[in-house]
Amino acid sequence: DQQVKQNSPSLSVQEGRISILNCDYTNSMFDYFLWYKKYPAEGPTFLISISSIKDKNEDGRFTVFLNKSAKHLSLHIVPSQPGDSAVYFCAASPRDAGNMLTFGGGTRLMVKP
Amino acid sequence: KAGVTQTPRYLIKTRGQQVTLSCSPISGHRSVSWYQQTPGQGLQFLFEYFSETQRNKGNFPGRFSGRQFSNSRSEMNVSTLELGDSALYLCASRGRENSPLHFGNGTRLTVT
Numbered sequence A: 001d002q003q004v005k006q007n008s009p010s011l012s013v014q015e016g017r018i019s020i021l022n023c024d025y026t027n028s029m030f031d032y033f034l035w036y037k038k039y040p041a042e043g044p045t046f047l048i049s050i051s052s053i054k055d056k057n058e059d060g061r062f063t064v065f066l067n068k069s070a071k072h073l074s075l076h077i078v079p080s081q082p083g084d085s086a087v088y089f090c091a092a093s094p095r096d097a098g099n100m101l102t103f104g105g106g107t108r109l110m111v112k113p
Numbered sequence B: 001k002a003g004v005t006q007t008p009r010y011l012i013k014t015r016g017q018q019v020t021l022s023c024s025p026i027s028g029h030r031s032v033s034w035y036q037q038t039p040g041q042g043l044q045f046l047f048e049y050f051s052e053t054q055r056n057k058g059n060f061p062g063r064f065s066g067r068q069f070s071n072s073r074s075e076m077n078v079s080t081l082e083l084g085d086s087a088l089y090l091c092a093s094r095g096r097e098n099s100p101l102h103f104g105n106g107t108r109l110t111v112t
Helices: none
Strands: A008-013 A018-024 A032-037 A045-051 A056-059 A062-065 A074-079 A086-094 A107-112 B006-007 B009-015 B019-024 B031-038 B040-052 B053-057 B064-068 B072-078 B087-094 B106-111
Touching: A008 A018, A018 A032, A018 A086, A018 A107, A018 B053, A032 A056, A032 A062, A045 A062, A045 A074, A074 A086, B006 B087, B009 B019, B019 B087, B019 B106, B040 B064, B040 B072, B064 B087
Parallel strands: A008 A107, B009 B106
Antiparallel strands: A018 A074, A032 A045, A032 A086, A056 A062, A062 A074, A086 A107, B006 B019, B019 B072, B031 B040, B031 B087, B040 B053, B064 B072, B087 B106
16 A cells, blocks of 8 residues: 555656656655655655645745645756756655655656756 | 765675675764665665664564664664565664654665
């Protein structure tokens, strides 16, 4: 049973345009959500997070939106750059779950020059 | 500040052997977790340690074990290796509660 799903395995975007990566979850106990970026042969790198008390969090070119009623979150990257090409994972955890993150399957983003 | 360091980066073992992987967290981080990444199952939580105590454990068989030392460094051990244990094993550390996990670059284990 996949509690966190990223339904798009890949996404291709033109440089300078917006990239929108989506993530759905089923566990209503999740209240902390994160996005990580992963390059080949490297570990995941933390990008941005959001707690369930918010519906939006911004950090530079990255914005995460959380829709709790739909159990859906999205990551917007504006403007997209070729260096953003990587696999993006969303992850979620319940309150007080320590480091126990549940990850989605990842979306490969390709930003074309 | 140095990141999470994992050794070795690559390892090849034979079915039935055992293996020990090592992780040094970011300086000052007392919480360490281990994850397994495979093409079929994705990233899955193995276990978490804080102040030398296991705090949470994922749904893995008892062949997978770990420990944490007083300097927060951690090791994980897999005994009686199976072909399906071939994976990227990632260690992550965290500072204060509710801050994000920071991952190392992983150990790529191949079981033949």
